Amino acid sequence: MSAIGDRLRELAGAAADRPAVVEDGAVTTWAGLDAMADAMAAGVARGELVPIDAPLSAATIARIVGVLRAGGIAAPISPAMTDRERAAVLAALRDGAPPPGTDLVVMTSGTTGRPKGVAHDEASLGASAGAWRAALPPATGWVLALGLAHVAGLGVVWRAVADGVPVRIAPPGDTAAILDALREPRMSHVSLVPTQLERLLDLVADAPPPPGLRAVPLGGGVIPEALVRRALAAGWPVVPTYGLSEMGSGATALPTEDAARAPASAGRPLPGVALSIPDPGPDGVGEIEVGGLSAFLGYLGGQPREPGAPFRTGDLGRIDDEGRLYVADRRTDRIVRGGENISPAEVEAVLTAHPAIADAGVVARRDAALGQVPVAAVVLRGGAGDPGDAALAAHCRVSLAGFKVPAGFVRLDVLPRTASGKLRRPELRALVDGAAAGQLERPGGDRIGWRITGDGRRPLVLLHGTLSTAAQLDRLAQELAAACAATVHALDRRGSGTGRLGDVRPVDVGVHVADLVAYLDARGIERADLVGVSFGGVVALEAAARRPDRVASVAAYEPPYGALVTPGMGVDFPDGSGLEAAYARGGPPAAAEAFMRMVAGDDAWDGLSDRSRSFLEAEGAQAVADGLLAGLNPAALSGISAPVLLLTGDASDAFYAPLADELARRIPGALRVTLDGLAHPGPIVRPGRVAEAVRDFLESAPE
Numbered sequence: 001m002s003a004i005g006d007r008l009r010e011l012a013g014a015a016a017d018r019p020a021v022v023e024d025g026a027v028t029t030w031a032g033l034d035a036m037a038d039a040m041a042a043g044v045a046r047g048e049l050v051p052i053d054a055p056l057s058a059a060t061i062a063r064i065v066g067v068l069r070a071g072g073i074a075a076p077i078s079p080a081m082t083d084r085e086r087a088a089v090l091a092a093l094r095d096g097a098p099p100p101g102t103d104l105v106v107m108t109s110g111t112t113g114r115p116k117g118v119a120h121d122e123a124s125l126g127a128s129a130g131a132w133r134a135a136l137p138p139a140t141g142w143v144l145a146l147g148l149a150h151v152a153g154l155g156v157v158w159r160a161v162a163d164g165v166p167v168r169i170a171p172p173g174d175t176a177a178i179l180d181a182l183r184e185p186r187m188s189h190v191s192l193v194p195t196q197l198e199r200l201l202d203l204v205a206d207a208p209p210p211p212g213l214r215a216v217p218l219g220g221g222v223i224p225e226a227l228v229r230r231a232l233a234a235g236w237p238v239v240p241t242y243g244l245s246e247m248g249s250g251a252t253a254l255p256t257e258d259a260a261r262a263p264a265s266a267g268r269p270l271p272g273v274a275l276s277i278p279d280p281g282p283d284g285v286g287e288i289e290v291g292g293l294s295a296f297l298g299y300l301g302g303q304p305r306e307p308g309a310p311f312r313t314g315d316l317g318r319i320d321d322e323g324r325l326y327v328a329d330r331r332t333d334r335i336v337r338g339g340e341n342i343s344p345a346e347v348e349a350v351l352t353a354h355p356a357i358a359d360a361g362v363v364a365r366r367d368a369a370l371g372q373v374p375v376a377a378v379v380l381r382g383g384a385g386d387p388g389d390a391a392l393a394a395h396c397r398v399s400l401a402g403f404k405v406p407a408g409f410v411r412l413d414v415l416p417r418t419a420s421g422k423l424r425r426p427e428l429r430a431l432v433d434g435a436a437a438g439q440l441e442r443p444g445g446d447r448i449g450w451r452i453t454g455d456g457r458r459p460l461v462l463l464h465g466t467l468s469t470a471a472q473l474d475r476l477a478q479e480l481a482a483a484c485a486a487t488v489h490a491l492d493r494r495g496s497g498t499g500r501l502g503d504v505r506p507v508d509v510g511v512h513v514a515d516l517v518a519y520l521d522a523r524g525i526e527r528a529d530l531v532g533v534s535f536g537g538v539v540a541l542e543a544a545a546r547r548p549d550r551v552a553s554v555a556a557y558e559p560p561y562g563a564l565v566t567p568g569m570g571v572d573f574p575d576g577s578g579l580e581a582a583y584a585r586g587g588p589p590a591a592a593e594a595f596m597r598m599v600a601g602d603d604a605w606d607g608l609s610d611r612s613r614s615f616l617e618a619e620g621a622q623a624v625a626d627g628l629l630a631g632l633n634p635a636a637l638s639g640i641s642a643p644v645l646l647l648t649g650d651a652s653d654a655f656y657a658p659l660a661d662e663l664a665r666r667i668p669g670a671l672r673v674t675l676d677g678l679a680h681p682g683p684i685v686r687p688g689r690v691a692e693a694v695r696d697f698l699e700s701a702p703e
Contacts, residue, residue, distance in 0.1 A: 002103065003122040004161055005069035008034050011164050021058035022184075023169040028058040030164075033065075040066025049073040049105070051093055054148040056169050061148065061157055068103055068122070075105040075117070078149035083456060083485045089115045096301025105300055106151045108245045117300025118151075118245040123307075127293035128248030129158040131270040135253050136239065137214040139163050141186035145170045145178050145196060152191050152219060155249035175199040183210045193220035193421030194227055195359075197238070201230060208235040217253065219243050220421035222327050222345040226353045228263040232256070242266035242327050244313060248294035251275065252325045264349075265324040266317075270294075274310055277319055284318035285328050285343075316343070333425055335364040335374050340403045342374055344425075347406065350399045351376055354392065356384035361415045362406060363429040373407040375432050379415060385610050386411070413474040439498060440519055448515050449498025453488045454481025458698070459525045461516065462490040465534025466626040467592060467619045468684070469497030473533065476683050479691035480531065484698055489528070491519060493539070495622035504583060504591075504621045506628035512539045513546050520550055527552045531694055533683045534558055535626050541663070544644065545636040553701050555645040555694045557683055558656040561663060563632040569658050579627040588620025595623035600653070600680075637666040643701035644670040647693055649678025656680065671697060 011020070012034035021028040028036070040063045044050060050067045054060045054076035067074040075093050077086065089107050092115045098105060102119040132155065133139075142160045144167045146153035160167045170181040179200060181187055190213070192200075197218060209216075216231070219241040231238040240259060243250040252275065254267030269275040273292040280286040291310030298305045305311070316328040328343045335342040344362035351360035359379040364372040380386055387395075389409045396405045416427040440448040451470050460480060464473050470490035477488040492499035494507055494515070501507075516539065520528060529552045532540030537556030544551040582594035596605040596616065608616070644667050646660045657674070664672040675682065675689055683690045 002065075002068040002071075003126055004158060005037065005065055007161050008037060008065055011161070015164060018164075019166040021061060021167050021169065023056075023058055026058075033058060033062055036062035037065040037069055041070035042066075044070035044072040046071035047073070049075055049093060049098060051090060052076045053079060055079045056144065056148055056153075056171065058169075061167075064104075064148070064154075064157075073098055073102050073105060075107065076149040076154070077107060078147055080147070080482060085115075092117055092300060096299075098300055099298040099302075099304035102297055104154075106154070106245045107149065108151075119297040119300060120248060121297060124248050124294045124296060125154070125158050126162075127272060128155060128250060129162050131272050131294060132159055132217075132250055132253075133162060134271045135250075135255075136189065136217070137237075138188075139165050139214070140188045140212070141166045141168065141184070143168050143170055143178065143181045143187050143190035145172050145181075146191055146193070147172065151245040151249045152243065156191055172196065175203050179203060179210075182213055185212045188212055188214040189217075190215075191217045191219070194218060194223055195417070195421050197231060197236075198227055198358075201234060201236070204234075206230065206234040209237070213237060215239055215256070217241050217250075219250070222329065222348070223266070224349055224352045225264040226349070228259055232260055232263070240266050242288075242315075242317075242325055244290075244315075246296040246311065246313070247273070247290055247292070248296070250294075251290045254324065258324075262320075262324055264326060265320070266327050267325065268323050269325075275319070275325060276310070277317065280318065285316055286318070288313045288315045288317045288325070288327070330425075333363075335362075335372050337373055337403050340401075342404050344374065347374060347376065347396065347400065347404055350396055351378060351392070353399075354387070354395050356381055356387050357392075358382070359415050361423050361425070361428045363425055363432055365407070365432060374404065375408045375410065376406040377410045377412050377415060377428055377432055379412055383609055386614070411471075413471060414478070440515075440522055442494075442515060442518065445502035446494050447499060448494065448519060449492030449496075450519060451477075451490050451492075453477040453490065454486055456481060456485035456487050458484055458486040459523075459528040460484060460486040460488050461519070461528045461530050462488050463493065463516075463530065463532040463536030463539050464490070464496065465536055466622055467595060467616050468533070469619065471497055472684055473687075476533075476687035476690060479687045480694060483691040483695040484529075486529070489519070489523065489525075491516070493536070493622070493625075495625040496619055501621050501625060504588075504624050506580075506630060507625040508631040509539060509542045509629055510546070510631050513543045516543050517547055517550055526550070529553045529698060530555070532556045532559060534680065535560060535629075537561075538629070538632070541637065541640070541644070541667075542632065544640045544642045545633065548639075548641050551642045553643045553645075553698065554640075555647065555697055556660075556663075557647040557690060558649070558652060558660065558680055559646075559663070560656070561632065561634075561659055563634050564659055564662045564666075565655075569662070579624050583620065583624050588623075589617035590620065591623045592616045592618075592620035595620075595627055598627075634666070637663065638668065640667050643697070645694065645697040646670055646672050647675060647690065648673075649675050649680065649682045651677060651679040652682075653680060673697075 011030040016031035019027045020030045020033040050072050064074045099119045101121045103121045105117045142156050144156050168181045170178040217239045237256045240254040242252040252267040276289045277286040289310050329345045347362045348360045358381040361377045362374050365375045416424040470492045481488045495501045530540035537559030540554045544554045583591040648657045648660045664670045
């Protein structure tokens with residue numbers, strides 16, 4: 001038996017019919033959870049290390065408790081991992097011996113990408129749960145919106161079982177579902193990462209929280225001071241924290257009543273936690289050292305640690321005169337510019353205080369004179385205009401010394417973060433440095449821009465539509481990479497994004513296909529799956545017809561294959577005439593406006609925000625290249641041998657569905673699917689739905 005197993009057995013007797021876990025409307029009672037745990041314990045040998053696929057569910061909770069109850073060692077694995085990440089974790093579990101006394105292993109790569117197994121026993125996990133229960137208001141129920149392969153999610157379970165209160169599961173990325181769960185009167189507590197809290201505040205427009213909410217522990221990296229102030233102003237009982245897997249989740253916490261006085265702080269040590277900065281610099285900043293009863297036993301494959309002994313965390317921080325911790329950064333993330341130390345987190349906090357910036361990440365870029373300079377990647381807030389580099393630099397200078405001001409700014413649709421919200425700095429650094437982006441020279445002086453997302457075994461090329469770019473499909477690329485275990489190669493076609501036209505002109509579709517094949521050659525890819533959005537779908541289908549030796553499959557979302565339009569179809573397909581004249585009259589902005597009015601109507605263009613209009617105007621050369629496309633060969637469609645998926649949304653313009661139907665009629669074996677609730681921008685605004693459809697298609701299609 002185990003401590004949590006004993007407590008669950010006790011609840012199964014004393015509160016048998018009371019709810020223990022609520023998910024998707026289904027209720028598992030304490031007696032039911034106890035019985036599930038007993039069933040899950042079957043076949044587990046004492047001392048056996050058991051990898052556990054850990055979706056957020058009552059079954060996963062029962063499996064973890066069951067393994068512990070049988071005397072095994074539970075090692076939950078995130079279901080969001082790619083095949084490569086999963087293989088690395090399983091190898092680490094297989095090859096590394098656990099320290100004596102281990103009952104549970106938490107796998108963590110932090111922000112480095114290398115999996116580590118953090119070993120705990122039930123005493124350390126119980127001590128962590130006890131410390132949190134002493135530091136927070138009494139709980140009547142916990143909303144679980146963090147993964148069970150993460151120490152914070154496990155901590156929620158341990159606390160809820162200790163208190164005998166129910167857990168309601170909410171998908172971590174579904175803000176509406178989290179809010180719905182919090183509205184249940186019993187749900188008094190929820191642990192969140194900063195992005196989750198920010199999205200909740202956005203969803204409720206900074207309204208007060210549900211009346212039963214008592215505590216919102218907030219962690220997962222350095223917490224923006226502006227977010228804490230915003231939450232407090234709206235009345236949310238936020239509790240900033242500092243925690244790590246090695247401490248069974250939490251090390252410090254800042255009570256809500258103190259957060260207004262020190263919103264940048266992560267609080268004081270939890271009961272039983274020792275905190276110090278052994279070697280502070282002149283500014284008081286040094287490496288954080290922690291220890292206590294909740295400290296880990298050691299790393300998988302490493303030397304056992306003395307129970308409770310302090311250890312250096314690798315994080316930088318300072319402690320004020322009242323014992324409050326202020327976290328600065330990872331020691332390895334520090335930027336040294338001409339001998340001056342720069343904390344990326346400090347710069348990020350200043351940037352996210354700008355009203356136009358939703359998220360920011362700062363990394364080092366090599367510099368011949370200074371060694372390193374800081375460069376910021378920023379995500380613009382929805383509906384906000386781009387203030388420009390000069391304005392962002394000026395904003396930084398108000399709060400930062402000159403050497404801390406970023407030397408450059410990069411715009412991204414989303415920053416790469418771990419499931420717990422920590423910034424993946426190596427991945428961000430690769431994006432900023434250009435290691436994941438580049439340009440391919442083509443005959444005539446044109447260039448084809450590209451960017452790579454993921455590292456799965458399946459090569460997948462993503463082709464965007466007119467007046468969009470590969471960068472605009474970053475979220476779709478990330479969803480595809482995760483869902484399809486793929487490496488996604490997103491191409492900026494001629495005239496778009498980082499792709500360049502030597503001279504603005506209509507481009508034959510055969511040129512697009514040749515560009516695609518040249519990219520595959522340059523990357524050493526024999527055959528690839530193609531996902532085409534709008535006009536990109538047209539290119540993908542033509543590539544499948546012309547180069548079947550290089551195309552494994554095609555998924556096309558609403559391809560405007562206008563050459564199929566006949567009078568009998570009743571389709572009012574836009575006429576591209578006038579685009580060249582518009583370009584000659586007013587350059588890319590005029591061409592973009594003419595194209596949008598032609599395709600989507602006057603209201604669509606007139607209703608654009610300034611930010612959206614500015615983006616589209618910059619891509620006007622692409623409107624000329626695509627709008628007067630030549631070379632389509634409908635007769636060749638019947639010769640496509642690769643599996644083909646044709647997607648449309650049921651809320652799109654009327655001409656897309658008939659065109660997709662006609663394509664399905666002509667292409668042998670083509671699969672035709674309609675996605676509910678999606679319009680033409682669906683791959684940008686709801687990429688998960690599109691990625692799921694592509695995943696299902698690829699799983700059924702031969703590789």
